[in-house]
Amino acid sequence: MARGINKVILVGNLGNDPDTKYTQGGMAVTRISLATTSVRKDREGNSQERTEWHRVVFFGKLGEIAGEYLRKGSQVYVEGEIRYDKFTGQDGVEKYTTDIVANEMQMLGGRGGGEGGGGYADRGERPQRSAPPRRDFGGGGQPPRNAPAPAAAAPAAGGFDEFADDDIPF
Incomplete structure (x- = not known):
């Protein structure tokens, strides 16, 4: 261990x-x-x-x-x-x-x-920097097949690096 x-x-x-x-x-x-x-x-x-x-x-x-x-x-x-x-x-x-x-x-x-x-x-x-809200689909972290694609994140305030939901690994 x-x-x-x-x-x-x-x-x-x-x-x-x-x-x-x-x-x-x-x-x-x-x-x-x-x-x-x-x-x-x-x-x-x-x-x-x-x-x-x-x-x-x-x-x-x-x-x-x-x-x-x-x-x-x-x-x-x-x-x-x-x-x-x-x-x-x-x-x-x-x-x-x-x-x-x-x-x-x-x-x-x-x-x-x-x-x-x-x-x-x-x-x-x-x-x-606060993490963007996680999307919980209740199925082991995988969205259902008929779920809509996530929308792009709004620009972050405060001068931090901006990123889209596509950049998030979960």
């Missing part, structure tokens, strides 16, 4: 403003504290909320974008991987940390200022 999978997906709100620092090489490293809340019912039927706090780290261009556009209270979607580290503190005691190293980020919602909507990934260095 090949490799394992280490993938984390979080949707939550920032508990503080991003903290951006730069390495000696000039790479941005931005840290945020992200709260996720889940709700469940107890035996008596009362709603019980539980909030978890996650340490999220963004590197490079994604770190610059997160530091510039995210603010305390912002809602954000983050994809990344979980990373455990161990270090010895100044007092000689071993300490452990758990971080989410983000490789994708999507700003959600708004706080009245029109925020939200931008999707970013560290490998593309620019906003993510």
Whole structure:
């Protein structure tokens, strides 16, 4: 078997403003504290909320974008991987940390200022392009014989490469 999978997906709100620092090489490293809340019912039927706090780290261009556009209270979607580290503190005691190293980020919602909507990934260095809608014909991905041919896609807005449905492999 090949490799394992280490993938984390979080949707939550920032508990503080991003903290951006730069390495000696000039790479941005931005840290945020992200709260996720889940709700469940107890035996008596009362709603019980539980909030978890996650340490999220963004590197490079994604770190610059997160530091510039995210603010305390912002809602954000983050994809990344979980990373455990161990270090010895100044007092000689071993300490452990758990971080989410983000490789994708999507700003959600708004706080009245029109925020939200931008999707970013560290490998593309620019906003993510949304994939065209998939056509589901319910037959293993194959259209029925009498189905009309798909129409050409409308030109994409925002200056990204334009393509027609014929260029899509599904």
